[in-house]
Amino acid sequence: MATRQTQSLARLMRAPAIILLLIWMVVPLGMTLYYSFLNYNLLNPAVTSWAGWFNYQYFVTDPAFMAAIVNTLVLVLGVLAITVIGGIAIALLIDKPIWGQGIVRILIISPFFVMPPVAALIWKNMIMHPSYGVFADIARFLGLQPVDWFAQYPLTSIVIIVAWQWLPFATLILLTALQSLDGEQMEAAEMDGAGSVSRFIHLTLPHMARAITVVILIQTIFLLGIYAEILVTTNGGPGNASTNLTYLIYRAARLNFDIGGAAAGGIIAVILANLVAIFLMRAVGKNLD
Amino acid sequence: MARASSTRSKIGYTIAAWAVALTLFFPILYTIITSLKTEQEAISGFSLIPSFTWSSFEAVQTQNDYWKPFTNSVILAVGSTILALIVAIPAAWAMAFSPTKHTKNILMWMLSTKMMPAVAVLVPIYLIFLRTGLMDTRIGLTVMLMLINLPIVVWMLYTYFREIPGEILEAARMDGAGLRDEILYVLTPMAIPGIASTMLLNVILAWNEAFWTIQLTTTNAAPLSAFIASFSSPQGLFWAKLSAASVMAIAPILIMGWFSQKQLVRGLTFGAVK
Amino acid sequence: MGRITLENVTKRFGDVEVIPPLNLDIDDGEFVVFVGPSGCGKSTLLRLIAGLEDTSGGRILIDGQDATETPPAKRGLAMVFQSYALYPHMSVRKNIAFPMRMASVPQDEQDRRIEAAAKALNLTDYLDRKPGQLSGGQRQRVAIGRAIVREPSAFLFDEPLSNLDAALRVGMRLEISELHNRLKTTMVYVTHDQVEAMTMADKIVVLRAGHIEQVGSPMELYRAPKNLFVAGFIGSPKMNLLSGPAAAEYGAETIGIRPEHIGVSATTGTWQGRVGVSEHLGSDTFFYVEGTGLAETITVRAGGDIDLHHGDTVFLTPDTAQMHRFDAAGDRIAAPI
Structure with a gap:
């Protein structure tokens, strides 16, 4: 169908989106790269000078950096573990013939549509608050001392909140994959004498492998950027106990006004994200053909 | 026989699925319930039955310029x-x-x-x-x-x-x-x-x-x-006000x-x- | 009018030449069938005529006018697609009306033509349905209706029957042939099914790898296939092609004899063999004879009432007057035996 006329028209139609995204990608990233080599603080903008690798050195050797990297990893891996395992279990459960499947699906998917600040506030005040939260009510009911979640287990608390937000996403995608499983294949395996466990291991899991990969990779992209949940609940504290890389950079830029340092941190974040992205692109790219 | 056992397992799965669903939905549900409580009720211990007051919604809209x-x-x-x-x-x-x-x-x-x-x-x-x-x-x-x-x-x-x-x-x-x-x-x-x-x-x-x-x-x-x-x-x-704002x-x-x-x-x- | 001329038309996709320079004349009112195995370029050729693909070289003339650069919408041709390509969001009536709407035909004239087409195609009761609610055959008729109302100078059909089941296919074949008899408009029809080609065409164009192997009326192709490819492609069941000593006997590299041109006897004949599988169609019987000493299994067509069974010994005699001889290059040896 590709005639010469449509081709030149197609070029014209593609152009705005491509140009916009190109600008969106090149200009800010270029600026970040440039700033990352400057001594530039908004509190003292007049004194701006070339810094070389100083910002990188400073950012990386800051003890908060290592803490942030560890926290980021704990956050990402913790949430991934909960959502993937929980997602598979829940997907298998609601794929069974049950009454009210539609409503169950709606209830399960709902947390995903709660905007991050609201999710964080709900958990902070309604559920995990040391005196008025539901967890505290339960603890008192059991005769236990209520836990001050955000003071005692700040990172765990954030992992729980974020996992609650993303568990529906994992479930929904894994359920979609599960439902596309060929029923005849299952029946053939049953005829061949495969039990339900071996059917799960040899048919269901390999079938879902792709969806699981996609869930892991896409969630990783979003989980690396967790911000509002931390801002609303712990502000990264106590100390740096719940500061992730995103939050650390935000703090450098907006609270310390250290443009150069924040930019260097940003470039480091880009590099980390790209490592993940490469894998994601491969997984998604296969689907294009 | 097969039918009876499949009905029984369906009941089991249904209970399990609803338990999971309600647990995951609970924070949202509890927020909705709290938004219908008075501020006093909201901080006086666990309760699933609000007094169904709209005052928090009104307060959010008037005091905080919600719109x-x-x-x-x-x-x-x-x-x-x-x-x-x-x-x-x-x-x-x-x-x-x-x-x-x-x-x-x-x-x-x-x-x-x-x-x-x-x-x-x-x-x-x-x-x-x-x-x-x-x-x-x-x-x-x-x-x-x-x-x-x-x-x-x-x-x-x-x-x-x-x-x-x-x-x-x-x-x-x-x-x-x-x-x-x-x-x-x-x-x-x-x-x-x-x-x-x-x-x-x-x-x-x-x-x-x-x-x-x-x-x-x-x-x-x-x-x-x-x-x-x-x-x-x-x-x-x-x-209660926070809940009302969240619900909206x-x-x-x-x-x-x-x-x-x-x-x-x-x-x-x-x-x-x- | 609907005279289509292809002059040295070429098509390349990247470095691959799918149609080497090709010349063809399609006369006004002719029913031309492009036939060939899949991948032979027949659909590409049709799409070049339609304007849905650009030519890489050469000219396409429609009624003497150079249409090589004319967009498909302006060529005055109508096309019926393999997938029917109906507009799923429009009713049957709107589907049929669409080309007229594009051509700004007055409303009353549109209605008149829709009624006429619907009547001719048995669609009157379905005009307000959506394509999704129709059967395959009905959808095909809507696609044809949509083509008719344009009153095009030529119809292009791209394997229109291949998505229909066998019984419907025969019915639609007749309908399209009748349509051609009634409208007398040029039709160019692409198929891989030689039965469709034989039954419908005024002129068959046999294609292989973008080349025209032979152009002629169905009977010309049947009686005098120009080469082994055409010989093997036209006719059902396929012509028996024999090589080796059996062919050398007739001064050829390969000889071809159609199943219907072989005499069967229980007592005497040229070749003796055993009956393998036999297929009883009622009116005819096809049986496959092995053990004749020839390399090939021979297919024979006999009457429906012949009484032969698996393992029976038979004698076969080819009708030499109907025998085709081919040289080492696979081309027909024209001289009679």
Whole structure:
């Protein structure tokens, strides 16, 4: 169908989106790269000078950096573990013939549509608050001392909140994959004498492998950027106990006004994200053909 | 016999599934319940039965000027979605129906822009917004939200458009339709379900965006996500009021979300899982 | 009018030449069938005529006018697609009306033509349905209706029957032939099914790898296939092609004898063999004879009432007057035996 006329028209139609995204990608990233080599603080903008690798050195050797990297990893891996395992279990459960499947699906998917600040506030005040939260009510009911979640287990608390937000996403995608499983294949395996466990291991899991990969990779992209949940609940504290890389950079830029340092941190974040992205692109790219 | 046992297992699965569903939904449910309590009730221990008062909703609307962030949210979400569609529809159309050998690479590259961590460009965007006076303006934030969601919009539309058989467009051409007629009478009506789904998902994503909205607004252009985040400060802590504000912030999108489960999967996995 | 001339038309996809320079004349009112195995370029050729693909070289003339650069919408041709390509969001009536709407035909004239087409195609009761509510055969008729109302100078059919089941296919074949008899408009029809080609065509164009192997009336192709490819392609069941000593006997590299041109006897004949599988169709019986000493299994067509069973010994005698001889290059040896 590709005639010469449509081709030149197609070029014209593609152009705005491509140009916009190109600008969106090149200009800010270029600026970040440039700033990352400057001594530039908004509190003292007049004194701006070339810094070389100083910002990188400073950012990386800051003890908060290592803490942030560890926290980021704990956050990402913790949430991934909960959502993937929980997602598979829940997907298998609601794929069974049950009454009210539609409503169950709606209830399960709902947390995903709660905007991050609201999710964080709900958990902070309604559920995990040391005196008025539901967890505290339960603890008192059991005769236990209520836990001050955000003071005692700040990172765990954030992992729980974020996992609650993303568990529906994992479930929904894994359920979609599960439902596309060929029923005849299952029946053939049953005829061949495969039990339900071996059917799960040899048919269901390999079938879902792709969806699981996609869930892991896409969630990783979003989980690396967790911000509002931390801002609303712990502000990264106590100390740096719940500061992730995103939050650390935000703090450098907006609270310390250290443009150069924040930019260097940003470039480091880009590099980390790209490592993940490469894998994601491969997984998604296969689907294009 | 087999029937009896399958009914029994269905009962078992149903109970388990509902237990999981209600547990996951509980924080939302409890927020809704609390929003209908008085402030006194809200902090006096666990209770699932509120006194069904609307006073918190009224208080949020009057004391905190709820409608301003709400209006901002609507304008930002809808505005950025429409802008994104204006740019993305022609691009996705071209890539789906007139692909070149670069199309795949272009799509992958677009996807890669989505993977750039927002915080990496916080500094330049923040400075640009400061210096150009875009800070705390709806127009600036609308453009931002459009840009961050543009790759998803192009991708979603592309996957929908690709499902329209090329032969139908060729048939239109054979039937004497020019390009304008082809787009107007054949492509658009067939693409509308896909465009609608894309729109729905993008509104949800834009509505829930909470990084840039918090970074780039203070009061004037602050949408609900930024407004609610400000409740974390101590003076905002009134349980029932907080719940009412939360319910109002999430209710529209929750309902939209329920209708877009399928599209959500497709959109957020860039068509990798359908 | 609908005279289509292809002059040195070439098509390349990248470095691959799918149609080497090709010349063809399609006369006004002719029913021309492009036939060939899949991948032979027949659909590409049709799409070049339609304007849905650009030519890489050469000219396409429609009624003497150079139409090589004319967009498909302006060529005045109508096309029926393999997938029917109906507009799913429009009713049958709107589907049929669409080309007229594009051509700004007055409303009353549109209605008149729709009624006429619907009546001719048995669609009157379905005009307000959507394509999704129709059967395959009905959809095909809507696609044809949509083509008819344009009153095109030529119809192009791209394997229109291949998605229909066998019984419907025969019915639609007749309908399309009748349509051609009634309208007397040029039709160019692409198929891989030689039965469709034989039954419908005024002129068959046999294609292989973008080349025209032979052009002629169905009977010309049947009686005098120009080469082995055409010989093997036209006719059902396929012509027996024998090589080796059996062919050398007739001074050829390969000889071809159609199953219907072989005499069967229980007592005497040229070749003796055993009956393998036999297929009883009622009116005819096809049986496959092995063990004749020839390398090939021989297919024979006999009457429906012949009484032969698996393992029976038979004697076969080819009708030499109907025998085809081919040289080492696979080309027909024209001289009679």
